[in-house]
Amino acid sequence: MGATAVTLGSGGAGGVFAPALFIGAMTGGTFGLIVHALFPVQTASAGAYATVGIGSFLSAATHAPLTGIFLLFEMTGNYKIIIPLMFASIIGTLVAKRLKADSIDTEELTQKGIRIHAGREVAIMSSVKVKDVLHGDIPTVHEHTTLYELIELMIEKERYHIPVINEKDEMVGIVSIQDVRPVMFDEDIKRIVRAVDIATEKVITLGPYDNLNTAMEKFSLKDIDEIPVVDVLYPRKVIGMVSRRDVISAYNKEVLKKQVH
Structure with missing residues (x-):
């Protein structure tokens, strides 16, 4: 025994x-x-x-x-x-x-993350980690960045969810296109309001070693399209972003691999 x-x-x-x-x-x-x-x-x-x-x-x-x-x-x-x-x-x-x-x-x-009692989709998504699909080179803005500069950055980088950081490079919130839309065409407001003023402070995050099934569950919590990925040891340090589209694309690739092999 x-x-x-x-x-x-x-x-x-x-x-x-x-x-x-x-x-x-x-x-x-x-x-x-x-x-x-x-x-x-x-x-x-x-x-x-x-x-x-x-x-x-x-x-x-x-x-x-x-x-x-x-x-x-x-x-x-x-x-x-x-x-x-x-x-x-x-x-x-x-x-x-x-x-x-x-x-x-x-x-x-x-x-090992293999859930045999779950459906095929869950089993496939549980086998892929967030670190394998995240975008590491993402734009961030300082908390004192004006709304005008923030909108310009969104347009330039074609990123519609941007983390807001402080002097220590710690994430203090995130701004989405939905947050800026109400004042997007008000030139006076855009030059006064700062990123931190409209940022969502309670941010849903993922770790690099979370699987894609966990990611999809978090996407469904508030029907969001992108989630920041944070460092395991420093949970306020952003290391990338992962989108719902990234997860679905990774799932389709894994399904194709299994069909080929």
Whole structure:
């Protein structure tokens, strides 16, 4: 038990089937010894409890109750044990799923970002990171930049979501084309209002190692088209931008790759 836990927990390779059988047998057998010693007339022998323990533990570990039920029935050939085996396997599976969504077979895949229970789209998007699609060379404006200069920059760079930074190059907000549209044609206002005055301060951000599924979920939060990508260690330092179009384009490329290969 200890060797199996250390090996699998440290990321090493090792089987789980035989350890699951052993742990289930020892747990069930120990419980059987105790209850049979206390109630010798009303209970079965420890061997029967060990058998049921194997089925229950195997079902819980794999989240597959039918596997445990049929395997143990074939091993014993005893139809009398099928009812308690069914109850134990189903209860074990329900408890295991409540404690952890993944089985011992799918846990490693989930840690790698592969969600086999999700649809094909989610699985593909979860395999691509934001850092692979972000635009690193993006324009930013100082918080004291006038609205006039900001609009000129948007037109020149053809970027309609621009992060606003302070003297320390820390993002203090973001300005979108929707923010400037109400005063776009008011020349007097454009030369007075500063970027920080109209910037959205509560900015939704992404990290470079977030996957595209996370990005799409954040795009849907406020129906936005672009999100700043910030440094992992310095969450107010902008390292790029990613757009909804970038995510969809990356998804289409991944689908095409899988179809070709």
